[in-house]
Amino acid sequence: MIRIAKLSFAHVHARGYANQIRENPETELVAVWDEEEYGGRQAAEEYNVPFYSDLDQVLDRDDIDAVVVDAITSDHPRVMIAAAEAGKHIFTEKALAITVDECDQIIEVVEGAGIKFMISLPSRCNPDLVLAKKALDDGLLGDLTFGRGRVAHSAGLDRWFKGPSLWFGDAKRAGGGALFDLGCHRVDIIRWLMGEPKSAISKINNFTGNYPIDDNSVSVVEFANKALGVIDVSWTHRSGPNMLELYGTEGSIVLDHGDMHFETRKLSDEEKAEYIAQRPEPPPSAMQQWVNSILRDEPMHITIQDGRNLTELMQAFYMSADQERSIDLPL
Numbered sequence: 001m002i003r004i005a006k007l008s009f010a011h012v013h014a015r016g017y018a019n020q021i022r023e024n025p026e027t028e029l030v031a032v033w034d035e036e037e038y039g040g041r042q043a044a045e046e047y048n049v050p051f052y053s054d055l056d057q058v059l060d061r062d063d064i065d066a067v068v069v070d071a072i073t074s075d076h077p078r079v080m081i082a083a084a085e086a087g088k089h090i091f092t093e094k095a096l097a098i099t100v101d102e103c104d105q106i107i108e109v110v111e112g113a114g115i116k117f118m119i120s121l122p123s124r125c126n127p128d129l130v131l132a133k134k135a136l137d138d139g140l141l142g143d144l145t146f147g148r149g150r151v152a153h154s155a156g157l158d159r160w161f162k163g164p165s166l167w168f169g170d171a172k173r174a175g176g177g178a179l180f181d182l183g184c185h186r187v188d189i190i191r192w193l194m195g196e197p198k199s200a201i202s203k204i205n206n207f208t209g210n211y212p213i214d215d216n217s218v219s220v221v222e223f224a225n226k227a228l229g230v231i232d233v234s235w236t237h238r239s240g241p242n243m244l245e246l247y248g249t250e251g252s253i254v255l256d257h258g259d260m261h262f263e264t265r266k267l268s269d270e271e272k273a274e275y276i277a278q279r280p281e282p283p284p285s286a287m288q289q290w291v292n293s294i295l296r297d298e299p300m301h302i303t304i305q306d307g308r309n310l311t312e313l314m315q316a317f318y319m320s321a322d323q324e325r326s327i328d329l330p331l
Helices: 014-023 040-047 055-059 073-085 100-113 127-137 163-169 184-194 269-277 286-296 304-323
Strands: 002-007 027-033 066-069 089-093 117-120 144-152 197-205 216-223 228-234 244-248 251-255 261-264
Touching: 002 014, 002 055, 002 286, 014 027, 014 040, 014 066, 014 089, 014 286, 027 040, 027 055, 055 073, 066 073, 073 089, 073 100, 089 286, 100 304, 117 286, 117 304, 127 184, 127 244, 127 251, 144 184, 184 216, 184 228, 184 244, 184 304, 197 304, 216 304, 261 269
Parallel strands: 002 027, 002 066, 066 089, 089 117, 144 228
Antiparallel strands: 144 244, 197 216, 216 228, 244 251, 251 261
């Protein structure tokens, strides 16, 4: 049994993770730490566990094995470094941190502590995306030339963020708006599927004016293999698909607009149908991978370096928009 402390309920997904802890027969929620404005005290009462306003006090508990971090993004370095130094295994909401320098500080302490670390990038466990990754790795799309990922919803238009979640509209605490928050999902997947980035350029603006932060953006990445990737992210979206498209010299894959579209010149129709039927099993959820690694030393398919890679692209996007120029990578 893994005894877990929940470090903050600031993130909108915090209750979902707390429920995963409670529903898993191998984990137990035993404490909550938070700052007053983010709802942790109320959550601790609801889950009937002790509440702490002193981070060191909860981390000093020897009977706590691990922590799940849903603090504001600007607090990630402080919270995670303290947890790692206390020897606690860490599961964290994305993003790892706002800058690559902060990521490197976290990575150094985590690796030195020898703990199990997981960043929640749930799209990596999507069955269709796992199949797309295998098709790319098997060369069925040939040389990748172009990819496009859209992720959008109506948070800006409909003023989703209020009370404890209002910090999502504060760039200092959140790191950025729609692109940094929601965009993490598609940016990570584009980076995972398309490889090493060479440069990035972005146009980011505020369409609604409902929060003092970006709510609409488009970013272009040139990859080392000369492929181009486009990521468009918005909080101004009420209608239409959030598609992912991949195009290569020998085939294409389009997801999230009805049935998966998969074409390849490398296989006959019968061979393609068999390939899809033999698709790999997706990995367990990020949370379950973490639990399996702690208890049974099983491998995790999402790494702390993946978190750094994501932050690096995000930082490049915001630098590009601010400086109105292309940014070379690595930073």
